[in-house]
Amino acid sequence: MAFTSIIVLKIVERIVILRKYILFFSLTSLSYLGFGQDSSAFFVLTQADMLTNNITNLEEALRIPSLYQYFEEGDQETRSGILRLNEIAIFKDGLPLMMDNNVGYDLRSIATFDIDRIEVHFSPHTSLVKNIAGVVIHLYSRSIADQPFSANAYAINSSTSDFHIGTTISLSNRRHIGQVSLNRSFLSPIYADIEDRGTVVSGSERYDLNLRYKFNILRTVKLTVGSDNSRLRTQQKGNVFLGTTRVRDIEQRINRNNLYSSLETELSKNHSVVVTGLINRYSNRPSIIDKDLNKGIQEEQQNEQQSSVRGYDQGFLSVLLTSKNKAFNYSLGLEFNNVKDNQFEEINAITPAYSDYSALGLFQYEFRKTFLLEGGMKVLTNSLTNSYFLPSFKITLAPKNNLQLLGSYQQSIAYPMFDNIFYPAELSGGTKNNLTLRPVDLSSTNVRVLINRKNITFESGMMLLNRRNNHRVSSSISAVNDGSSRSTMTYLRASYSNSWIDWRPSVILHGINTTRDTNALTFFYPEANSYLQLVVPNSKFKFGWTYRFIGERNYQTFEQGELRLLEEERLRTSSMSVSRSFLDESMMISFGISNFGSSTEMNRNEYEFIDIVPVLVNSEKLTVNKERSFFFNIRLNIK
Amino acid sequence: MRSLGYITLCLFLVSCFRPDEVLPPIAPQETTVNLSIDENQSAYIDLGSILPEYNESEPAWHLKFQNTNQGWGIYLNTLDNVVIHNTTQTDFDAVDASSFGPEVVWQMDVPTPEGLSPALGEWGDFSFDNPKSFKDVFLILWNDQDTSYLYKLQLLDATVNAYHLRYGPLNNDTTYSVWINKDSDYAHSYFSFKKHKKVQNVEPQIGAWDLCFTYLQDSIQTHQIFPEQYTINPNFGIYNGLLVNYRTNFLYLDTAAGFENIDYFYASKLEFYKTDQLFNTFVHWDRENNALELADELTLLLNKEDKYYAIRATSFARTGPSNYSISLLVKQL
Numbered sequence: 001m002a003f004t005s006i007i008v009l010k011i012v013e014r015i016v017i018l019r020k021y022i023l024f025f026s027l028t029s030l031s032y033l034g035f036g037q038d039s040s041a042f043f044v045l046t047q048a049d050m051l052t053n054n055i056t057n058l059e060e061a062l063r064i065p066s067l068y069q070y071f072e073e074g075d076q077e078t079r080s081g082i083l084r085l086n087e088i089a090i091f092k093d094g095l096p097l098m099m100d101n102n103v104g105y106d107l108r109s110i111a112t113f114d115i116d117r118i119e120v121h122f123s124p125h126t127s128l129v130k131n132i133a134g135v136v137i138h139l140y141s142r143s144i145a146d147q148p149f150s151a152n153a154y155a156i157n158s159s160t161s162d163f164h165i166g167t168t169i170s171l172s173n174r175r176h177i178g179q180v181s182l183n184r185s186f187l188s189p190i191y192a193d194i195e196d197r198g199t200v201v202s203g204s205e206r207y208d209l210n211l212r213y214k215f216n217i218l219r220t221v222k223l224t225v226g227s228d229n230s231r232l233r234t235q236q237k238g239n240v241f242l243g244t245t246r247v248r249d250i251e252q253r254i255n256r257n258n259l260y261s262s263l264e265t266e267l268s269k270n271h272s273v274v275v276t277g278l279i280n281r282y283s284n285r286p287s288i289i290d291k292d293l294n295k296g297i298q299e300e301q302q303n304e305q306q307s308s309v310r311g312y313d314q315g316f317l318s319v320l321l322t323s324k325n326k327a328f329n330y331s332l333g334l335e336f337n338n339v340k341d342n343q344f345e346e347i348n349a350i351t352p353a354y355s356d357y358s359a360l361g362l363f364q365y366e367f368r369k370t371f372l373l374e375g376g377m378k379v380l381t382n383s384l385t386n387s388y389f390l391p392s393f394k395i396t397l398a399p400k401n402n403l404q405l406l407g408s409y410q411q412s413i414a415y416p417m418f419d420n421i422f423y424p425a426e427l428s429g430g431t432k433n434n435l436t437l438r439p440v441d442l443s444s445t446n447v448r449v450l451i452n453r454k455n456i457t458f459e460s461g462m463m464l465l466n467r468r469n470n471h472r473v474s475s476s477i478s479a480v481n482d483g484s485s486r487s488t489m490t491y492l493r494a495s496y497s498n499s500w501i502d503w504r505p506s507v508i509l510h511g512i513n514t515t516r517d518t519n520a521l522t523f524f525y526p527e528a529n530s531y532l533q534l535v536v537p538n539s540k541f542k543f544g545w546t547y548r549f550i551g552e553r554n555y556q557t558f559e560q561g562e563l564r565l566l567e568e569e570r571l572r573t574s575s576m577s578v579s580r581s582f583l584d585e586s587m588m589i590s591f592g593i594s595n596f597g598s599s600t601e602m603n604r605n606e607y608e609f610i611d612i613v614p615v616l617v618n619s620e621k622l623t624v625n626k627e628r629s630f631f632f633n634i635r636l637n638i639k
Numbered sequence: 640m641r642s643l644g645y646i647t648l649c650l651f652l653v654s655c656f657r658p659d660e661v662l663p664p665i666a667p668q669e670t671t672v673n674l675s676i677d678e679n680q681s682a683y684i685d686l687g688s689i690l691p692e693y694n695e696s697e698p699a700w701h702l703k704f705q706n707t708n709q710g711w712g713i714y715l716n717t718l719d720n721v722v723i724h725n726t727t728q729t730d731f732d733a734v735d736a737s738s739f740g741p742e743v744v745w746q747m748d749v750p751t752p753e754g755l756s757p758a759l760g761e762w763g764d765f766s767f768d769n770p771k772s773f774k775d776v777f778l779i780l781w782n783d784q785d786t787s788y789l790y791k792l793q794l795l796d797a798t799v800n801a802y803h804l805r806y807g808p809l810n811n812d813t814t815y816s817v818w819i820n821k822d823s824d825y826a827h828s829y830f831s832f833k834k835h836k837k838v839q840n841v842e843p844q845i846g847a848w849d850l851c852f853t854y855l856q857d858s859i860q861t862h863q864i865f866p867e868q869y870t871i872n873p874n875f876g877i878y879n880g881l882l883v884n885y886r887t888n889f890l891y892l893d894t895a896a897g898f899e900n901i902d903y904f905y906a907s908k909l910e911f912y913k914t915d916q917l918f919n920t921f922v923h924w925d926r927e928n929n930a931l932e933l934a935d936e937l938t939l940l941l942n943k944e945d946k947y948y949a950i951r952a953t954s955f956a957r958t959g960p961s962n963y964s965i966s967l968l969v970k971q972l
Contacts, residue, residue, distance in 0.1 A: 157654070161654050162654065163654030186654040186655060188654075197660070203656055205655070205656065235656050240662065241946070241971070242971075243665065243668075243971040244665065244903070244971050244972065245662040245663075245664065245665055246903050246972070247659075290903060290904065290907070291659060292902060292903065292904070293659055293660060293661060293662040294661065294662050294663065294664050294665075295902065296661070297902070297904060299904050
């Protein structure tokens with residue numbers, strides 16, 4: 001009897017352990033098989049964090065771990081180590097948000113009022129194809145409440161005169177679910193000098209209309225259709241020309257229309273297919289306006305305006321078949337993508353457009369619940385250049401219940417900008433275009449260890465990223481593929497969460513070697529982040545605090561045959577908020593301070609090498625943030 | 640709830656782009672130029688500061704050399720009555736007092752629509768990086784106050800950035816050999832036979848001036864008016880003139896709109912052109928009085944990079960036989 005009891009106890013114990021393993025692997029495989037996402041994000045920016053940092057658009061949202069931003073000549077630059085924004089994939093609900101952004105993108109045109117969370121992934125193993133070998137950002141929309149009627153309204157006002165107001169109305173009968181969101185946002189400009197009218201970062205006014213419709217056709221067949229639409233107007237004010245009453249302002253009218261659809265269906269007990277499509281249109285019409293502030297006369301410069309209009313249309317379609325078996329799973333997919341300039345039908349008898357299609361086959365094999373092997377390949381064919389074979393694999397070892405060892409390798413590519421491929425020198429600031437310019441090759445190796453305790457998670461690892469066929473400007477001022485770069489990210493993150501605290505500190509050491517082909521110098525810069533959300537026990541108060549520190553960054557550039565060294569000053573930013581809910585959580589009022597250290601500028605020194613001696617050639621101040629501001633947020637929920 | 644709605648509406652309205660402020664008008668700047676053939680022969684004006692800067696060279700210069708890379712023009716100082724004659728001989732020592740006689744025709748620089756044509760003409764083959772001189776020997780007549788000197792001058796081969804010349808009196812007592820180095824900061828280098836070296840401070844650096852009020856020589860036949868001064872060549876006279884720094888400025892002469900009505904929006908639609916010299920710009924010849932009078936309907940418009948300037952003369956007065964004073968209104972558009 002005792003022996004039998006021992007046997008039963010052993011079996012129960014095995015089952016408990018097995019369930020934990022099954023839970024872990026099912027999480028990984030479900031997300032992998034769903035939209036092809038790696039489950040483990042390095043960082044998740046929650047709604048509470050967005051409130052603490054008063055985030056209202058994608059530009060503000062991308063000030064998150066591993067990324068940093070500054071403004072150069074009024075334009076925002078987002079970087080991560082050696083990666084520029086057009087080499088970082090950004091998805092919203094699994095669909096490309098601004099991929100193939102070949103004409104530059106004003107990130108303020110992408111609203112985040114409907115975003116539930118933003119995830120940062122390092123080299124994820126995924127069915128996605130382009131720009132994914134380094135940092136990948138996923139935005140996920142708020143789910144629609146499963147109620148016949150729900151609505152919310154909000155207003156945010158800050159001491160810098162920023163103002164956001166919006167409402168969302170949702171209707172649902174479980175089979176048909178619809179949602180309409182309206183928003184207006186005004187962001188005040190950042191002035192160069194308080195005494196003058198000139199702005200370094202333009203003010204902007206945006207109107208948004210987002211629509212979503214879900215149709216649960218059958219229990220296993222779901223259709224989602226949606227559309228995100230934004231109209232953004234920006235106003236870059238110029239200083240008064242000395243000795244005159246005249247100014248020159250630049251206004252931009254940016255329209256962004258996005259129509260997407262997704263159909264999910266189970267083909268059999270073990271197979272499902274997801275078909276997703278996207279049509280995206282983006283256009284940016286800048287106007288240069290000369291004004292006489294004494295006479296009240298203003299005129300647009302017609303010639304320059306016409307040549308500076310930018311925009312593109314994108315069509316995207318993907319079909320993904322996935323299996324759901326116990327040990328062996330696979331995914332097969334096709335992806336079609338078409339991008340066309342919508343401002344220039346032809347440039348020098350060439351249509352500025354390209355298309356690409358990709359075929360992918362991925363597999364996943366589990367062995368004794370402690371070993372998971374994932375791998376596969378993608379073949380992408382681009383109409384302008386060539387075909388690319390992009391292999392990937394990932395190994396997960398789970399020797400203990402709360403310990404994972406992961407290693408992955410990923411290859412990807414990132415397209416050049418239209419400036420470099422199609423636009424002649426007079427449209428691209430003097431650089432001659434190159435129709436044969438190839439995408440940059442990205443490859444990354446990511447090794448990490450993940451420890452999960454009850455309330456605590458630790459993750460540490462290192463990602464090695466190689467970039468070949470860099471896009472550079474040659475000494476003859478034309479765009480060329482030349483040279484290679486390498487970066488490393490050594491990272492450590494932790495999180496501690498329970499019912500009253502959620503703390504997520506992280507540290508990253510970036511090593512960047514941008515000119516590996518000419519000069520094998522690697523520069524390091526540290527980054528530290530802390531995101532804290534605190535619920536005050538026995539009260540309705542919540543407290544949020546964010547702190548970010550990015551150390552001094554040095555890197556080299558090799559453009560027009562000249563090697564240059566750039567030194568950028570360290571950045572620090574911190575925000576906090578206090579919230580309280582009222583009326584049974586139907587109303588929430590928050591008060592916060594953004595950038596309370598008031599770190600608004602950083603110095604950048606540029607050195608040229610003369611006989612290996614660096615000589616200072618330029619020193620400038622770059623805007624990194626708005627000045628310290630107080631904000632007030634009120635949100636009403638009606639159910 | 641209603642008050643909350645009002646507050647929201649107010650917030651909605653205040654958070655908009657601010658309307659443009661209204662600035663008070665800016666009065667045009669005034670400046671006066673006083674010129675004299677004997678003392679202030681040139682007044683340089685930088686439109687940024689307006690104040691005229693007068694030629695401070697002492698002693699006077701005699702030859703002016705182009706400093707641009709491909710420019711090899713050599714000009715004469717007409718105001719000091721420097722004139723030249725090409726002997727067509729190439730043997731420097733062979734040119735002596737016998738080369739000078741009544742048959743000598745003195746030449747001076749001639750204004751043409753393409754600019755000033757130097758009397759020395761094309762003195763070499765400039766298709767080489769280091770120009771090859773034809774080695775013609777010139778007779779040159781120059782003055783030092785009341786004394787006139789007759790020298791012979793020969794251009795020797797030049798290098799990429801320097802002129803090489805030799806000169807001396809006709810009796811071959813002394814021969815000077817000098818190099819005139821090109822200075823890229825200045826449009827011209829100036830040389831004095833009296834000092835036997837370059838003269839400094841004749842003109843400001845290339846980018847430091849926009850207009851130069853000075854005297855220019857031209858055909859009396861062309862102008863059909865009395866010159867400020869006659870020259871050794873009876874066909875040529877000295878007139879008051881205006882040099883425009885054509886390297887940085889484009890020009891338009893407007894008589895239609897009126898100075899007060901000209902603004903940036905009007906100027907930016909005009910077709911500006913390049914020229915380096917204008918004669919009697921702000922004055923016109925009054926046939927009844929046989930004198931120059933103010934042309935107050937004329938506005939000189941200059942386009943420098945993305946800036947526009949309007950200039951109008953408000954007064955013109957003779958202060959001596961070859962002296963005059965002109966007052967200007969200058970406004971940046």
